[in-house]
Amino acid sequence: MLVTGLVVSRGDDLVADLAGGALYAALVHLAVLLVAPRTRPTTAAGTALGVCVVVELAQLTDVPAAVATAWPPAAYVLGTTFVATDLAAYAAGVGVVTVVDVLAVDVLARRRTGRSATVRAEPPRGPRT
Numbered sequence: 001m002l003v004t005g006l007v008v009s010r011g012d013d014l015v016a017d018l019a020g021g022a023l024y025a026a027l028v029h030l031a032v033l034l035v036a037p038r039t040r041p042t043t044a045a046g047t048a049l050g051v052c053v054v055v056e057l058a059q060l061t062d063v064p065a066a067v068a069t070a071w072p073p074a075a076y077v078l079g080t081t082f083v084a085t086d087l088a089a090y091a092a093g094v095g096v097v098t099v100v101d102v103l104a105v106d107v108l109a110r111r112r113t114g115r116s117a118t119v120r121a122e123p124p125r126g127p128r129t
Contacts (some may be wrong), residue, residue, distance in 0.1 A: 014085070021089025022096070025052045029097040041105065045098040052090040056082060 011017075029048035032053060039047070058064055059082040068075035079086075 017083065018085060018089040018092075021086040022093030025049065025090035025093030026097045028052055029094050029101075033101070041098050042103040045094050046102065048097075049090060051096045052094070053087060056086050056090070076098065 005010050011019075025048060028051050029044060032044045032051075036044070055064075055078060064074070064078035065080040067078055068080050109126045
């Protein structure tokens with residue numbers, strides 16, 4: 001994902017900008033899961049999206065640009081210019097990771113209980129009368 005993000009960051013069109021935003025948000029989401037692996041998918045998604053939105057809104061101030069001037073690699077994390085379409089890209093990136101996370105949790109739960117992904121377990125039956 002990191003290599004893809006660096007390749008996309010070399011583009012200068014809207015597609016590259018949106019793809020970069022989605023990848024950035026996916027990376028933030030994965031970082032949340034790395035820091036707190038037992039976090040529920042929706043909580044991790046909300047946290048990641050919140051971080052992305054705060055970083056994007058911070059770009060309405062001069063702080064991220066000043067930090068990036070002092071230490072250029074910070075521009076990859078903080079950005080420098082507010083772009084409203086990035087907010088949609090962040091939602092898309094977080095959404096994709098959330099879907100994958102939910103599916104992975106489901107697959108792992110099925111493996112743990114020994115159930116097949118295609119066969120549903122029978123509900124428990126009570127005593128026959």
